[in-house]
Amino acid sequence: MIEVRDLHKRFGAVEAVRGVSFRVERGEIVGFLGPNGAGKTTTMRVLTGVFPPTSGEVRIAGRDVMRDSLACRRAIGYFPEFAPHYPELSVVGYLRFVARLKRIERARQGAAVDAVVETCGLAAVARRRVGTLSKGFRQRLGLAQALCGDPPVLILDEPTVGLDPGQVVEIRALIHALRGDRTVLFSSHVLSEVEAVCARVIVIARGRVVGEGTPADLGSRLGRRQRVVVRLDAAPVEVAAALAEVAGVLEVTAVAGAWHLDAPADEDVTGRVADLAQRRGWRLRELREEVLALEEIFLELVRDDRPPS
Secondary structure (H helix, E strand, C coil): CEEEEEEEEEECCEEEEEEEEEEECCCCEEEEECCCCCCHHHHHHHHCCCCCCCEEEEEECCEECCCCHHHHHHCEEEECCCCCCCCCCEHHHHHHHHHHHCCCCHHHHHHHHHHHHHHCCCHHHCCCEHHHCCHHHHHHHHHHHHHCCCCCEEEEECCCCCCCHHHHHHHHHHHHCCCCCCEEEEECCCHHHHHHHCCEEEEEECCEEEEEECHHHHHHHCCCEEEEEEEEECCHHHHHHHHHCCCCCCEEEEECCEEEEEEECCCCHHHHHHHHHHHHCCEEEEEEEECCCHHHHHHHHCCCCCCCC
């Protein structure tokens, strides 16, 4: 549903996007991550038709954004980072205005507005003026205007920015409920939020894609240490000394009643620890490899000294 090939975008002498390529398939919710100035918002604005690409190809729902711009924009619901609102309009009045802007048939406008009011939990504030809404309800309204007209593709740029933790959970649940129905490209600085909502992530830095895949995929491609978590019924001092002698183990750390073993990714540490426990007659309560946290992967990928891939 979204296909980007060798996208470049220049603003004078500044090249904000440098050869970005990726795909988002029908029904996927994909996280789009990157530090400030990485080119995320510029890429999203090219996808939505706000900026034309300098070069490269962008296709939305099978159509080229340059040759068939109107059809592409009709297929997209866009929630920009700072969504515009009209504070003097009521919630329903604003959404009716959006429905007219999107050229939804007059006979369908009422039903379209009712549907997004229900989906986004706005019924309780439907008659209130937008300017009186809390930040959380304004973000719900921003999502509602993106959904108005039932577009197959959603581009969401920081939809939870400025919200308190409870409001973040609410917006996250709304986005998660869209899984399978729409293609969603979702940008956020809250990495735990992306991990909870998205099955796959695209990481951009310095205008280039530096990583793409599930967090587990990205972690394995980094060539970093593996982390093995071990819980054993045995004397802690004896266990610590023995684990430190396991071939391949670089570091042993005690964490909340368990042991974290760091080792190169290609070492069979789990097998060796299982053998150790059997030889010593220790009861093995837990033995597993821990997937690198998305925060660790993100920081590694966007390091300034890491070459783009």
